[in-house]
Amino acid sequence: MVLSIGIILGAMILTIVLFLYFNPQFGGKASDEAIAEYKKSKNYKDDIFVNSTEVKLDMSAKDMGKALVGFFKSQPNTKPEEILPFSKIDSLNIADYKGETRLVWFGHSTFLLQTDKKTILIDPMLGNVPAPHPSLGSKRFNEELPISIDKLPKIDAVIISHDHYDHLDYKSIIALKNKVDHFYTPLGVGAHLQKWNVDKTKITELDWWQETYFKDLKLICTPAQHFSGRGLSDRAKTLWSSWIVQSKTDNIFFSGDSGYANHFKTIGEIYGPFDFAMIECGQYNEMWPDIHMFPEETVQAGIDVKAKKIMPIHWGAFKLAMHTWTDPIERFTKTAEEFDLRIVTPKIGELIYPKDSTYTVKTWWK
Structure with a gap:
């Protein structure tokens, strides 16, 4: 009996070790040459990598237990009971588009942005589960996307905010890499892409406040208050960020993941006002207040960056916290109304035009 138990335990340990060391999902590690640059x-x-101010990342054992129980315990309305309404978009509509700036939301923080005759994907998490293995995460609310990866046409650029699984998805990158001209990431994230056989010459890594150009588009890597990591021993080994995309006609801000802090006001002072701002609003909890915003803070962040229109993101696709799935949008819209702000609340797949003056707020989640 003892021998049998020992064999079973040994096999389990071996399986875990093999999973941790050989699963490509965990990505790559920076070279000594790259680390010398990061320094x-x-x-x-x-x-x-560190935040500008001290941020609490480690929960107590008690809070960790509460988080795990809350995540796996069946709770009312943390997931929608029915398939969410969404719109489809076809490949030709994307490939042939030459009009004004527009976006398509895929749920959570994934966007297709078309501006200045260029097509950009932002945080293309197009997989079904934001985890290194399907059994380790919660499934996407909708199984179907506005367009599947295989039907996407040529993509000019991909912008990535950080390396967490709900923003950087291994299978999505594998499926996309041969149809993407260039990838833009914060410092360190390029190591994951190289591990997944993305050509190094197609990757540009930026630090906070660094700017670069992709043809006629200006891309700016700006601060966020968050953290990074895909495995057990790589926390904060890559940088996290927000991003700005500036074309001849539009100035667009994407928050990535971030707790509320004064960097939003600084970004607004230097690069605002913004025609359109996508700001995280979901997966929050009192146990991790420094790394994700509550909806009321999302509204304030939009005011800080001087956004003409604000769209709440980081909700509508996955259960990554214990609040109800509609809590983010309900609290956000209520607070935004109190401040008389212009907001955008599209359903998944709906075409979004930042300069559309006729847009009216939709409450499709009710």
């Missing part, structure tokens, strides 16, 4: 960054200290 020049003000955001890199003691071999890890």
